[in-house]
Amino acid sequence: MRNASQVLYPGRGKGLVIFIILIALLPLVVTTQYIFTLLILLGIYSIITIGLSLLIGYAGQISIGHAAFYGIGAYMSAILTTKFEISAWFAILLGMGMTFLLAYFVGVRVLKLKGHILALATIAINIIVYTILNGWTAMTGGALGLGGIPKLNLLGIDLGNQLNFYYFVWTIVVFIIIFSSNIIRSNVGRILRSIHDSETGVTALGVQVSKYKVLIFAISATYASLAGSLYAHYIQFISPATFNVSFSILLLVMVMVGGVHSIWGAMIGTVAITFLNEGIRYVSHNYLHVSGEVEIIVYGFIIVVMMIFMPNGIVSLFDRFQKRKNEHESDSGLDLKPVDAKGGV
Amino acid sequence: MRHIMRTINRRPFQYWKRLQQGGWKMDLFMQYLITGLTIGSVYALLAVGFVTIYNVTGVLNLAQGEFAMLGALVSVTFVQVGLSIYISIPLAIVCVALIGFFVERLAINPVKGAKPGILIVITLGVSIFLKGVALLIWGTAPKSLPPLFENKPIQLLGAVVNTQSLWIFLILVIHLVALYWFFDKTFLGSALRASERNAHAASLMGINVKNMSAIAFSIAAALGALAGAMIAPLTDATYDMGFFIGIKGFVAMVFGGMHSIQGAVAGGLLLGMIEAFSGGYVSTYYTDAIAFGFLLFVLFIRPQGLFTKADGTRV
Amino acid sequence: MTEPILQVEHLTKRFGGVTAVEDVSFEVFPGEIVAVIGPNGAGKTTLFNMITCFTPPTEGIVKLNGQNITDKKIFELAPLGMMRTFQNLEVFGSMTALENLMTGISVQLKNRVFAAGLRLKSARKEEQYAYEKAMELIELTGLQGLEHTLVEQMSYGQQKKVEFAQTIISNPQLVLLDEPMAGLNEVETEAMADTILQMRDRGMTFLFVEHKMATIMRIADRIVVLDFGKKIAEGIPAEIQKNEDVIRAYIGGDLDDVKSSEYSH
Numbered sequence: 060m061r062n063a064s065q066v067l068y069p070g071r072g073k074g075l076v077i078f079i080i081l082i083a084l085l086p087l088v089v090t091t092q093y094i095f096t097l098l099i100l101l102g103i104y105s106i107i108t109i110g111l112s113l114l115i116g117y118a119g120q121i122s123i124g125h126a127a128f129y130g131i132g133a134y135m136s137a138i139l140t141t142k143f144e145i146s147a148w149f150a151i152l153l154g155m156g157m158t159f160l161l162a163y164f165v166g167v168r169v170l171k172l173k174g175h176i177l178a179l180a181t182i183a184i185n186i187i188v189y190t191i192l193n194g195w196t197a198m199t200g201g202a203l204g205l206g207g208i209p210k211l212n213l214l215g216i217d218l219g220n221q222l223n224f225y226y227f228v229w230t231i232v233v234f235i236i237i238f239s240s241n242i243i244r245s246n247v248g249r250i251l252r253s254i255h256d257s258e259t260g261v262t263a264l265g266v267q268v269s270k271y272k273v274l275i276f277a278i279s280a281t282y283a284s285l286a287g288s289l290y291a292h293y294i295q296f297i298s299p300a301t302f303n304v305s306f307s308i309l310l311l312v313m314v315m316v317g318g319v320h321s322i323w324g325a326m327i328g329t330v331a332i333t334f335l336n337e338g339i340r341y342v343s344h345n346y347l348h349v350s351g352e353v354e355i356i357v358y359g360f361i362i363v364v365m366m367i368f369m370p371n372g373i374v375s376l377f378d379r380f381q382k383r384k385n386e387h388e389s390d391s392g393l394d395l396k397p398v399d400a401k402g403g404v
Numbered sequence: 405m406r407h408i409m410r411t412i413n414r415r416p417f418q419y420w421k422r423l424q425q426g427g428w429k430m431d432l433f434m435q436y437l438i439t440g441l442t443i444g445s446v447y448a449l450l451a452v453g454f455v456t457i458y459n460v461t462g463v464l465n466l467a468q469g470e471f472a473m474l475g476a477l478v479s480v481t482f483v484q485v486g487l488s489i490y491i492s493i494p495l496a497i498v499c500v501a502l503i504g505f506f507v508e509r510l511a512i513n514p515v516k517g518a519k520p521g522i523l524i525v526i527t528l529g530v531s532i533f534l535k536g537v538a539l540l541i542w543g544t545a546p547k548s549l550p551p552l553f554e555n556k557p558i559q560l561l562g563a564v565v566n567t568q569s570l571w572i573f574l575i576l577v578i579h580l581v582a583l584y585w586f587f588d589k590t591f592l593g594s595a596l597r598a599s600e601r602n603a604h605a606a607s608l609m610g611i612n613v614k615n616m617s618a619i620a621f622s623i624a625a626a627l628g629a630l631a632g633a634m635i636a637p638l639t640d641a642t643y644d645m646g647f648f649i650g651i652k653g654f655v656a657m658v659f660g661g662m663h664s665i666q667g668a669v670a671g672g673l674l675l676g677m678i679e680a681f682s683g684g685y686v687s688t689y690y691t692d693a694i695a696f697g698f699l700l701f702v703l704f705i706r707p708q709g710l711f712t713k714a715d716g717t718r719v
Numbered sequence: 720m721t722e723p724i725l726q727v728e729h730l731t732k733r734f735g736g737v738t739a740v741e742d743v744s745f746e747v748f749p750g751e752i753v754a755v756i757g758p759n760g761a762g763k764t765t766l767f768n769m770i771t772c773f774t775p776p777t778e779g780i781v782k783l784n785g786q787n788i789t790d791k792k793i794f795e796l797a798p799l800g801m802m803r804t805f806q807n808l809e810v811f812g813s814m815t816a817l818e819n820l821m822t823g824i825s826v827q828l829k830n831r832v833f834a835a836g837l838r839l840k841s842a843r844k845e846e847q848y849a850y851e852k853a854m855e856l857i858e859l860t861g862l863q864g865l866e867h868t869l870v871e872q873m874s875y876g877q878q879k880k881v882e883f884a885q886t887i888i889s890n891p892q893l894v895l896l897d898e899p900m901a902g903l904n905e906v907e908t909e910a911m912a913d914t915i916l917q918m919r920d921r922g923m924t925f926l927f928v929e930h931k932m933a934t935i936m937r938i939a940d941r942i943v944v945l946d947f948g949k950k951i952a953e954g955i956p957a958e959i960q961k962n963e964d965v966i967r968a969y970i971g972g973d974l975d976d977v978k979s980s981e982y983s984h
Contacts, residue, residue, distance in 0.1 A: 067817065067818070067850070115521060121520065121521050121524065123524075168700075168704050169700075169703075171707070172703055172707060174520040175458075175464040175520055175524065176658065176662075176703065176707065178464075178520070178524055179651075179654055179655070179658060179699070179703075180699075180700060180703050182651060182696075183655075183696035183697075183699050183700050184696075184700070186692050186693065186696045187692075187693045187696050187697055187700075190689070190690060190692050190693035191693065193689065194687075194689040194690055194693070238836040238837065239836070241835055241836050241837070241838050241842075242832060242835050242836045245830075245835030245836075245842060245845075245846060246821065246822070246824075246825060246828055246830050246835070246845065246846065246849060247830050247832050247835050248835075249814065249818055249821060249822045249825075250822060250825060250830065252811070252813065252814060252818075253811040253814065253819075253822050255813065256810070256811040256812050256813055256814070257809040257810065257811060259805070259809050260805070260809030260810060260811065261811070261822065261825075262793045262794050263771070263793060263794075263796075263797070263802070263803055263805075263809065264797060264802070264822065264823055264825055264826060264885070264886075264889075265794050265795075265796065265797020265798055265802075265825060265826030265889070266794055266797075266825045266826070266830075267792075267794045268794070271830075271832070274832050275832075278832065278836075304647075305647075308528055311524070311525060311528070312525060312528065312529075315521060315522065315525045316525075319521065353536055353539055353540045354536070355532050355533070355535060355536035355539070356533055356536030356537055356539075356540065357536075358532060358533075358536070359529045359530065359531070359532030359533025359534070359535070359536055360529070360533050361529075362525060362526070362528070362529030362532065362533075363511050363526055363529035363530060363533065366515065366522050366525050366526045366529065367511070367514045367515055367526070370515065370518060370522050
């Protein structure tokens with residue numbers, strides 16, 4: 060009997076290898092400090108958006124509140140290291156653990172809601188967390204923020220060094236990709252995908268659907284918490300404004316624009332939206348001499364146009380290309396199994 | 405990127421402090437009650453807009469708050485060019501209703517029947533776009549609208565009340581009566597309700613459901629603009645005031661159970677009251693947390709809304 | 720005498736003023752194939768929905784292996800050994816046949832999310848087990864060559880096969896089939912009937928709703944007849960064919976049913 064995973068979902072390795080090579084080589088090409096900082100932030104954001112893609116694209120649950128979990132991670136790291144002098148690594152893990160439990164228990168209640176109402180409930184969670192970060196001045200420093208967060212040090216390697224931190228963050232991203240795509244390719248992934256086709260059907264097969272939705276919600280929140288900790292140790296200063304609903308919106312837009320049904324889509328969206336923002340700003344300031352934040356006109360416009368004409372996101376372009384290639388190859392007599400766009404990550 | 409996050413959010417609703425200005429000797433409870441009803445009326449107007457759009461088109465328009473922002477700023481502009489405020493506000497409402505119409509035609513209509521996720525992101529995109537346009541036109545400086553009537557504090561049941569508050573409340577009541585009449589007694593209103601109940605049957609009856617969707621957006625935009633124009637004299641109007649007001653309208657709608665206009669009004673007033681009382685008795689810092697905490701509480705125990713009859717159907 | 724696997728006791732369902740099912744009782748014994756028949760609107764689907772906890776009954780209880788299951792949640796039934804299919808196909812269209820069948824076996828797996836994420840040995844084992852089991856069922860139900868075809872691209876008959884295979888893959892004791900032959904052509908109908916018989920020989924028990932009389936007469940051990948929500952007859956096929964109440968119900972009820980049953984002879 061053949062090996063199940065080879066038969067079902069062949070060909071993840073190639074994409075991943077290309078991705079890793081790209082990550083490894085980028086620092087050789089990038090010379091600007093500014094772009095390099097962006098690349099690190101992209102890695103941090105990708106950790107969250109990959110989780111959101113699991114949640115929205117696979118578990119079918121929308122969230123406009125992940126900035127809250129991002130914030131909890133960041134503040135856990137910041138408070139534990141600066142006020143209690145706990146080891147940074149332990150603080151990160153503690154933050155992730157606490158976020159997982161919190162998201163799990165909140166998720167049990169919240170994920171009973173659907174669609175727009177669920178979106179509102181997650182906004183509510185975000186606003187409550189944000190208000191606490193702002194108001195609990197003794198712990199969080201309130202609106203003034205918390206500074207002096209130490210840089211990370213991994214077994215003697217100084218992660219305060221930009222290049223080291225860059226490789227560190229992206230190694231975590233690679234691990235997150237593998238972990239997430241393993242879930243998608245397992246029976247849990249099939250259960251999640253089957254919910255889109257028929258929740259009734261999969262429930263009748265003896266699956267308690269809500270259990271998996273909640274678990275995925277908690278996992279995606281844990282990713283966000285990890286990203287928050289990394290952010291805190293990288294920037295070394297945090298304030299509540301970073302963890303507002305508007306950041307949750309930005310994350311949602313990234314995932315939707317990139318393509319919610321694929322982990323690569325989430326990453327593409329993260330890169331596209333980040334560079335779009337920066338690009339528009341650069342052009343409008345330097346060539347059109349428009350000051351302020353007027354570029355959000357273009358930004359909003361592009362989001363609307365993208366969603367109308369490419370509801371499955373940028374990644375659907377690649378899917379289409381892949382399909383055409385497959386058809387072409389089977390024409391030429393090669394026996395290729397159809398690749399399910401959703402199964403292949 | 406940070407600048408974009410920042411623009412989407414600011415805490416616009418601390419102005420009830422300002423409503424209380426002049427309240428030196430007052431019965432605090434009455435003061436909070438009236439403040440709550442005033443803010444609540446604004447939320448109610450927005451919530452009615454939400455209900456109208458949601459029930460006719462199935463879209464939850466997260467750009468609803470931007471209509472309020474536009475209503476306020478367009479009114480300000482008309483006043484600045486020398487028009488009377490009594491002309492400026494209706495004119496602004498008409499303009500914003502037109503914008504609502506075009507939003508539906510250009511951004512919502514092309515994706516009829518899309519999944520909630522896509523619709524949410526599209527309305528968020530519209531929201532960001534409109535905010536950008538406002539920024540381009542009006543800049544970042546806060547604008548204020550002169551009060552509708554001479555703004556002298558008056559004594560009412562032991563509380564000192566801003567006359568503007570009373571006018572807002574009165575105007576809300578008038579509009580709710582008008583809306584009730586519209587939905588119940590006019591052909592267009594009935595047609596809207598029919599397309600909300602059963603779009604297919606409505607289209608068989610010769611109702612153009614597509615147009616209904618655009619009309620619903622225009623009505624909602626007009627209500628939003630009215631709400632914006634009402635609060636502009638109380639709080640300063642800025643290009644980024646919309647999103648949060650919109651979310652509050654959404655909350656009010658959920659309190660009311662998503663489907664009924666009466667429910668949305670009650671929900672709006674309740675939310676206003678929660679904010680006023682928690683701000684007054686707890687802390688202005690935690691107003692939002694308390695309001696949204698209450699929202700979660702409601703969603704957990706009565707997701708069908710507070711002001712609806714519980715029905716026994718299992719879904 | 721063996722204990723019944725399924726006991727339906729005084730099941731009644733009222734929707735407002737309408738009584739869809741009224742005081743229906745019967746039992747199913749291990750290894751039996753029992754058919755529920757009746758004219759359209761007789762309450763067969765409502766009865767099925769009550770047995771499988773999709774609709775709570777107004778009165779009455781359902782017992783599975785002596786255990787009261789009336790108030791169970793839908794997903795709690797499969798672990799107890801009861802599975803069902805649906806009149807209008809609840810398959811997963813955007814997934815391949817193989818994936819559909821592998822999802823069908825979920826109830827036997829632990830589905831641990833972290834084990835799956837880290838691809839621990841336990842997760843890999845489960846995956847391999849599900850795969851092998853699914854391939855076995857593909858062969859058994861004659862879906863060879865379609866393993867990697869998306870279910871939404873299949874013919875109706877093939878989709879019915881997928882649903883059936885996905886329902887029985889976890890080896891349930893009792894399977895409820897809601898019109899398993901509806902929409903199938905004659906060859907497919909016979910094949911489905913044969914598979915049911917074959918699975919019965921492996922120890923499964925079947926309760927099914929169907930309109931195609933010829934097939935029912937061929938495979939059913941016993942028949943329960945409903946009319947206007949009431950049980951009007953129960954017995955072996957030969958008895959039911961002669962039962963006057965049943966004949967009256969069909970002719971007085973819905974002529975189409977009689978016709979379609981004639982065609983399928």
